[in-house]
Amino acid sequence: MKNLFLIPLLSLLILATGCHEAANEFEMKLVGTWEMVGFNEYLGLDYVEDYTFHQNGSYVYRHSMREVGERQPVGLIMIERGNYSYNGTALTKTATFMGYRPYDESFVPEDRLNPYPVPEPGQFELILQNDNQEFLIPGGIVGGDVIVRDKVYVRVE
Numbered sequence: 001m002k003n004l005f006l007i008p009l010l011s012l013l014i015l016a017t018g019c020h021e022a023a024n025e026f027e028m029k030l031v032g033t034w035e036m037v038g039f040n041e042y043l044g045l046d047y048v049e050d051y052t053f054h055q056n057g058s059y060v061y062r063h064s065m066r067e068v069g070e071r072q073p074v075g076l077i078m079i080e081r082g083n084y085s086y087n088g089t090a091l092t093k094t095a096t097f098m099g100y101r102p103y104d105e106s107f108v109p110e111d112r113l114n115p116y117p118v119p120e121p122g123q124f125e126l127i128l129q130n131d132n133q134e135f136l137i138p139g140g141i142v143g144g145d146v147i148v149r150d151k152v153y154v155r156v157e
Helices: 002-030
Strands: 032-040 045-053 058-066 075-086 090-100 122-125 127-129 134-137 140-142 146-148 151-155
Touching: 002 075, 045 151
Parallel strands: none
Antiparallel strands: 032 045, 032 151, 045 058, 058 075, 075 090, 090 122, 127 134, 134 151, 140 146
């Protein structure tokens, strides 16, 4: 009789372990640094949005400015740190820290960012493409009348 209860329990344990490994497989595809770069004509600098996903499930999301052709930022606009999970189609972020530049400055060093209220955990569609060398966050219409453009981030590390 005890074996009748043991078999479903073992089956459930194997199923749960298999799902966890699949989630880790998807998350491992994100590990690294990804960026989207534009040019700010007024400042004459590149405007960079980047994500760095770590193996331990933490992430850093930054908006920064840098000299054209350089890798190191000259200053930050904002930074967000937290934890993430990815299931192959949706990225879930839980921020633990957020900081923004003072409103009267275009960008500042990280130690001069002002703490900002951390948002609620959020989830959005994230599509890996081009042999996992870039990811797409699809845009669309928000609130019935605002068009948000697609964002494509390229793997840099």
